[in-house]
Amino acid sequence: MTLAPTPTPQRLVIAVSGASGSLLGLRLLQLMQQASGWETHLVLSSAAVLTAKLELNETRETFEALATQVHSNKDIGASIASGSFRTAGMVVIPCSMNTLSGIANGASSNLITRAADVTLKERRKLVLVTREAPLNLIHLRNMTLATEAGAVIMPPVPSFYLGPCSLDDAVTQMAGRVLDQFNIDVPGMKRWDGPVQASTAAQNF
Numbered sequence: 001m002t003l004a005p006t007p008t009p010q011r012l013v014i015a016v017s018g019a020s021g022s023l024l025g026l027r028l029l030q031l032m033q034q035a036s037g038w039e040t041h042l043v044l045s046s047a048a049v050l051t052a053k054l055e056l057n058e059t060r061e062t063f064e065a066l067a068t069q070v071h072s073n074k075d076i077g078a079s080i081a082s083g084s085f086r087t088a089g090m091v092v093i094p095c096s097m098n099t100l101s102g103i104a105n106g107a108s109s110n111l112i113t114r115a116a117d118v119t120l121k122e123r124r125k126l127v128l129v130t131r132e133a134p135l136n137l138i139h140l141r142n143m144t145l146a147t148e149a150g151a152v153i154m155p156p157v158p159s160f161y162l163g164p165c166s167l168d169d170a171v172t173q174m175a176g177r178v179l180d181q182f183n184i185d186v187p188g189m190k191r192w193d194g195p196v197q198a199s200t201a202a203q204n205f
């Protein structure tokens with residue numbers, strides 16, 4: 001018997017929850033459209049739809065048009081709810097404290113938290129772009145719990161050292177750094193390579 005090769009294309013589960021920073025989710029989906037050989041599986045929470053309307057004046061359809069496949073957050077029978085459906089991992093962007101809590105405490109009551117639970121149990125990569133400020137002890141404890149279970153907590157913090165020219169620039173940079181976690185390269189993304197100017201500044205420090 002010959003074993004079949006790993007299936008192509010690769011799949012990435014993308015969940016958008018109702019935290020501020022709707023544009024981060026939208027930008028990640030836009031970047032993924034240029035990633036050849038990748039399939040995206042999108043889930044939006046109902047709070048994410050509200051936040052997208054309030055922050056961007058965008059509808060659910062704008063996000064859904066960018067994904068390969070869309071799943072309802074109520075559909076806990078979707079493909080991504082099972083570990084036997086192979087994926088490279090999952091990103092929750094942005095990730096609300098509510099969704100973080102559900103994931104950290106293993107409450108698989110909707111498709112987002114179920115798919116995240118599956119990602120952790122299969123030891124696949126789970127990246128949580130957690131957005132809240134300031135953080136209370138419950139938030140911090142839930143981040144610790146999720147980290148202990150194998151998740152990567154990746155708050156949307158701009159790379160100030162790369163000198164973003166605008167919020168849009170910073171958002172693209174942050175979404176690109178999330179994709180780095182899955183070895184997906186965003187062409188032209190700025191990276192720190194120790195320019196001469198900076199090392200001179202460091203010498204004078």
Ligand SMILES: Cc1cc2nc3c(=O)[nH]c(=O)nc-3n(C[C@H](O)[C@H](O)[C@H](O)COP(=O)(O)O)c2cc1C
Nearest residue numbers: 017018019020045047048054096097098099131132
């Ligand atoms: C405009 C707006 C901004 C919000 N920003 C945040 C935020 O940054 N972090 C957060 O945890 N919740 C935020 N919330 C609250 C969440 O949307 C709310 O807790 C919701 O129940 C989260 O549900 P979900 O996890 O299913 O998406 C925001 C809500 C709105 C309407």
